[in-house]
Amino acid sequence: MRNGRLGPVPGGRTLLVVLASLGASCGDSRPGTPDLAVRDAWVRPATLPETPEGPPINSAAYLVVENRGGASDRLLAVEFSGASMAELHESFVDSSGVARMRRVEAVDVPAGEDVRLEPGGLHVMLMGLRAPLVEGDSVDLVLRFEDSGERTVRAAVRPL
Amino acid sequence: MRSRSWMTMAVALVLLAIAGGFLLGRAQAGGAGTLHGSLIDPPLAATDFVLASGDGPVALSDFRGKVTVLFFGYTFCPDVCPYMLQRLRAARDLLGPAGQDVQVVFISVDPERDSPARTTAYARGFDPSFVGLSGSTPEVAAVASSFGIFYARAEPDRVAPDDAGEFYLVDHSATVLVLDRDGAIRLMWPGEASAEEMAGDLAWLLAN
Numbered sequence: 001m002r003n004g005r006l007g008p009v010p011g012g013r014t015l016l017v018v019l020a021s022l023g024a025s026c027g028d029s030r031p032g033t034p035d036l037a038v039r040d041a042w043v044r045p046a047t048l049p050e051t052p053e054g055p056p057i058n059s060a061a062y063l064v065v066e067n068r069g070g071a072s073d074r075l076l077a078v079e080f081s082g083a084s085m086a087e088l089h090e091s092f093v094d095s096s097g098v099a100r101m102r103r104v105e106a107v108d109v110p111a112g113e114d115v116r117l118e119p120g121g122l123h124v125m126l127m128g129l130r131a132p133l134v135e136g137d138s139v140d141l142v143l144r145f146e147d148s149g150e151r152t153v154r155a156a157v158r159p160l
Numbered sequence: 161m162r163s164r165s166w167m168t169m170a171v172a173l174v175l176l177a178i179a180g181g182f183l184l185g186r187a188q189a190g191g192a193g194t195l196h197g198s199l200i201d202p203p204l205a206a207t208d209f210v211l212a213s214g215d216g217p218v219a220l221s222d223f224r225g226k227v228t229v230l231f232f233g234y235t236f237c238p239d240v241c242p243y244m245l246q247r248l249r250a251a252r253d254l255l256g257p258a259g260q261d262v263q264v265v266f267i268s269v270d271p272e273r274d275s276p277a278r279t280t281a282y283a284r285g286f287d288p289s290f291v292g293l294s295g296s297t298p299e300v301a302a303v304a305s306s307f308g309i310f311y312a313r314a315e316p317d318r319v320a321p322d323d324a325g326e327f328y329l330v331d332h333s334a335t336v337l338v339l340d341r342d343g344a345i346r347l348m349w350p351g352e353a354s355a356e357e358m359a360g361d362l363a364w365l366l367a368n
Contacts, residue, residue: 044242047285057236057327058236058237058238058327059238060238060239060242085327089238089239091239091240093334093350093351093352096310097333097334097335097350097351098310098331098332098333098334099240099331099332099333099334099351100314100331101238101239101240101314101329101331119239119242119243120239120240120243120351120352123238123239125238125239126238127238127327128327159246160243160246160247160250
């Protein structure tokens, strides 16, 4: 254990300094609180130009939540004013090859981890769109977390 | 120097083994052994059908001569169907000019909401070459059943109770079927297949 990173003394002091600077790099997070950042938010375009029936009523939003803090948080809901309903859902393929979706009450965001909402998995299902979602535009999503409260993020309208 | 000649021999053997493995790998590249989907061997004759597009009736046999990709879904599908259709478009693009011999056909398993015009417009929204088909409820049921595709309206508890009536979801087989130029089923892809995997399989099927 001569080079063991957790070896006793002489390295002990260095370790403390490293830990302290790691703490500082986590922004203003205090131990025991989540420190969230939401990034890479996007929404799938939804237009149906060639029929008189209007846009498809559904789309989905995807994003990444980073938690650099020392405590977990939970994503409880995502709101989007452009749809009559936005819900957290998870797509999965069951053992017989059938694609299914289930509603998710909340998404856990563990301390120190990234949670990815991406196609084919966790996503925000947007139903009853009030207007087409056109590639190149962007929309605002409001994320509601159990501890961190509300966060508004801008999501690009783009294909995969 | 006995040990030295032994070493030389050992090194030569190792090199030979590596070269052999390399050649074997090359022989297999482009062969059925590198396929990502499940090969249907012998090929299974597909039952011909006629469904409706926004431009009129379309028969499966219209696509003889092309490699035809059948995917069942619905236009109100928020996540899984658009994700697969985008990957199919990417797979076709990856093939370059050869992709013109690949025909993607999207068949609605939600004919109550998906009119032929809506389904066709939806499929073209992913790629102008894609064909989107729907039909009457019994017509769609017969086609899906003949390809072993399951679908059913999802249990209402999957969405918030207040909205369940208006916004229902449809569970459906995620499997994608690939037919060869003669119209026989040759490959099946699971719903998770990537664009690169599908493009590789299509390149093989176009060449065989």
